[in-house]
Amino acid sequence: MTTRSREDVVQAAGRLFAARGFHGTSMRDLGDELGLLGSSLYSHVESKEQLLIEVVQRGAALFQALADSVAASDRPPAEKVAALVRGHVDIITSNQEQSATFLNEARFLPADGRTAIVILRDRYEETFREVIAEGVARGAFRDQNPALASILVLSVLNALTRWYRRSGAQSPEEIADAMVAFVMDGLQ
């Protein structure tokens, strides 16, 4: 009989949610992926929603650790933005499934879980807003709305979960270099 840890179950759920979406993944798919029958699977988890919450929380924790470490540093704003961009690319390229689920599938959480995740995402976005506001205040960045600018930066970063392929033409480092250049200087 196959034995699986809770960690295996959460990892498999992350892969399936990322590939098929939350609604497109059944508990039966998850059992098949793990080689577990329904009864063994239900000894690990109560529900698909509970698994989504765990996958999303693990994803959130990775991003928050990055934000906290950058926010606590005393580097100039441009270096902080570069560190956030490089760290975000590193998290996505190293943990693509968990990141994709955190960023794309959280809308399918039940209301309580969704509120918890919205708070985590807002906190993460807040770090970007503060760093950009600091850059504007110091004259390092052009005058702009930090809330809107942080959404645009995160748009560039988060889309990576959708187009990144390990077999792709660019390495994570090349992607991070291109993103830092684009976010700081644009096309021109």
Next chain:
Amino acid sequence: MTTRSREDVVQAAGRLFAARGFHGTSMRDLGDELGLLGSSLYSHVESKEQLLIEVVQRGAALFQALADSVAASDRPPAEKVAALVRGHVDIITSNQEQSATFLNEARFLPADGRTAIVILRDRYEETFREVIAEGVARGAFRDQNPALASILVLSVLNALTRWYRRSGAQSPEEIADAMVAFVMDGLQ
């Protein structure tokens, strides 16, 4: 008895796919949304997949018309990029449901439909690549990989389907202005 045109059905499908995802929307949901019983609904459409194909094709046609008109103009590259950005924002803010489905749900199409949409999206992205390559070749833009740069620009643009709210703090024009500035010059 409620009478609905095929146009009503496709519009409603676009709204539901955008709100709940393709897998999260059942034909029954669609019937409820339209006030139609199953039998009347099936007189309009064969399947949910067929509806997704139509929603996605209409979305694609809007974006392609923009790309063709910009590509045919003889404006300098920076103006072409600005026209693409403004046009894209206009399409999303005027047709949020169709755009969201084209951009986010096409992965759920059956294989044939998916291939057709991938071709349409590649053609649209190709316009961005060409305009950026032209800008690099003329020295109007810094030296960069046009394929990667076009993905980054489209990341900024496409995320709008996820965060735009008609009731939001910024008008479509203010959002377009901010995006043009960000795409051309970045934060600095």
